[in-house]
Amino acid sequence: MRRLSTVGLLRRLFRVVSVMALISAPASAQQIVSDLSAQPTGRIHFNSVTPKSKWELVHRKFAKTPTPVWGTLYLPENLQGPVPAMVISHGSAGPQQKDVDRWVRLFNQMGMAAFVVDSFGPRGIANTMDNQSQLNPAANDADALFALKLLSTDPRIDPKRIGQIGFSRGGGVSLDMTLDAFRKGVIDDDTRFAALIGFYPGCSALWWEIPPPPLTGAPLMLALGEKDDYTPAQFCRNAAEIMQRDGQTVEMHVYPGAYHDFDNTRAYFKYFPGATTARDCPQTLIDVQHDAYYRLPGGEKYANLQAMQADYTRCTTRGVSTGANLEQAKRAEADVNAFLVKAMGLSPR
Numbered sequence: 001m002r003r004l005s006t007v008g009l010l011r012r013l014f015r016v017v018s019v020m021a022l023i024s025a026p027a028s029a030q031q032i033v034s035d036l037s038a039q040p041t042g043r044i045h046f047n048s049v050t051p052k053s054k055w056e057l058v059h060r061k062f063a064k065t066p067t068p069v070w071g072t073l074y075l076p077e078n079l080q081g082p083v084p085a086m087v088i089s090h091g092s093a094g095p096q097q098k099d100v101d102r103w104v105r106l107f108n109q110m111g112m113a114a115f116v117v118d119s120f121g122p123r124g125i126a127n128t129m130d131n132q133s134q135l136n137p138a139a140n141d142a143d144a145l146f147a148l149k150l151l152s153t154d155p156r157i158d159p160k161r162i163g164q165i166g167f168s169r170g171g172g173v174s175l176d177m178t179l180d181a182f183r184k185g186v187i188d189d190d191t192r193f194a195a196l197i198g199f200y201p202g203c204s205a206l207w208w209e210i211p212p213p214p215l216t217g218a219p220l221m222l223a224l225g226e227k228d229d230y231t232p233a234q235f236c237r238n239a240a241e242i243m244q245r246d247g248q249t250v251e252m253h254v255y256p257g258a259y260h261d262f263d264n265t266r267a268y269f270k271y272f273p274g275a276t277t278a279r280d281c282p283q284t285l286i287d288v289q290h291d292a293y294y295r296l297p298g299g300e301k302y303a304n305l306q307a308m309q310a311d312y313t314r315c316t317t318r319g320v321s322t323g324a325n326l327e328q329a330k331r332a333e334a335d336v337n338a339f340l341v342k343a344m345g346l347s348p349r
Contacts, residue, residue, distance in 0.1 A: 032068055036154035044115075045070045048146040049186075050123070051138040054176070054207055057185040058288045062142075069143055071117040074100070075156065076108040084161035084194075084344045085113035085154075087147045089140055089170030091261075092128045092275075094120045096167075098265040103165065106333055110340065110349050113157055119143045128169070130274040137172055144173050145186035152191050161344050163195035163218075165336070168231060168260065171201025171222075175239070178248050179207065180214040181288055192216045195343035197336060199223045200260050203235035204278040207286050210294075212246035219249040221339045223332050225258035230320035232279050238296065242285070253335050255328035262325040263332055269323035281315035284308060 030045040048069045051062035076083060086107050088099050095118050104114040119140050120126065128134045144164055152159035166173045174196040176182045183192055196218050222240060224233035233254050240250045255262060259269070283296040286308075293302040295311075302308040337349050 030068075030070075032066075033150070034153075036150060036157075039154065039156055041073050041075060043070050043072050044150070046146060046150050048139070048143045050135075051142060051185075052136055054136070054138045054141065054182075054286075054288055055291060057138040057141055058181045060185055062138075067123070067139075069117065069119060069122040069146075071115045071147055074104045074108060074114045074116070076111050076113065079156060082156060082158040083111055083113055084163070084340075084346065085115060085151050085157045086340075087144050087151070087162065087164045087193075088114060088116045089144050089164060089166035089173045090117070090119065091166075091168030091170050092132065093168075093261075094118070094125075094127050096264070098263060099167075101265045102263060102329065102333070106337065106349075110337065110346060112340075112344075112346075113151075115147055115151055117143050117147050129272060130276065132169075132276060137169055140166075140169060140173050141176050141182055142186060144177065145183065148193060149187060149191060159191065161194050163197070163340065163344065164193050165197040165199070166201070167199045167263075168201065171198035171231075174198030174220060175201055175203070176207055178215055178218060178220055178243065179209070179288070180216050181209065182207075183216055193218045195219055195221075195340060197221045197223065197339065199263060199332075200225055200228055200231050200233075201236065202231040202278065203239040203283070204231070204281055205284045205286055206239045206242065206296075207288050208242065208246070209289050210285075210287050210292070213289070215246075215248055219251065219339075219343050221336070222250060222252045223263075223335065224252065224254045225260055225262045225325075225328075226254050226256050227258060227321075228260045229279060230260040230275065230277050230322065235283055238283055251339060253332065255325065255331060258325045258328045259321050259323040261322040263329040264322075264324035265326075265329075267324050267326060269321070271319065271321050273319050275320045276316055276318055277320050278312060278316055280317055281312055284311075 047066035
């Protein structure tokens, strides 16, 4: 057998690395678009930002270096005229097949476009279930807002009828998008979401303002699981009371026997021992404009952010259950359909 010299080995290694670089080049050299006038479909790469906190987003104190992310655009069949659209924001597990199988399918059947945004893959994150500090949720907010800006440039889409639906971490985006302060963190003109739907968001910390904040005007639907031990429904009931008191339209549904991720299309039940949850923590209200922190329900004010974080460090625990509930998921589909028919002025499916 002929032995290769060191130089020969290096040359062969160089050829292998060169081929691998060529193969992987398209993934890292995709064209970034800032408008959809060319009317593309499928995966679309666009720029966002990665704020380190929601305060940074609201006050535009984030690093202005663009973060390339992507989303996948699905259009309804027999497209005629500008149609409504939904931005889909994923949860801590990242984009899921059910996002397409259940929700893209529903929206397309309703004559709407759907844009599934991936906030994790482009940033090299698989999921954040065991470690939420990998990416501040403000980045998910920013991605949704940049997706809204992008879709509003597509001649096939009605810019006045773009909504957002989110799941768990993405449901927190839905809550935040009710506040005009978050919208203005990215958007300079009057572009705004027309409707918001949050599935089982974490409501243990409500980002709000005191006195009552300027709102975007988009109605909010909350879809909660009665047995959710990851993001308990009671926190969202409490948050909804505050939001409604201050003028936000909230339609809330609590689905009997349903756990976190109950809308999954795959029948399953699973316990995640490492996943972190704030279910045992006191509920808090965070005033995003004035950098103030309050403990609910009494409204005692924390001395500062560090004091609130210390409280959460003591009470955050691990171990959550998730599972599909096909019966309640079908009910949720009907509720989403009815909500969007009213909010978007659509014909019933």
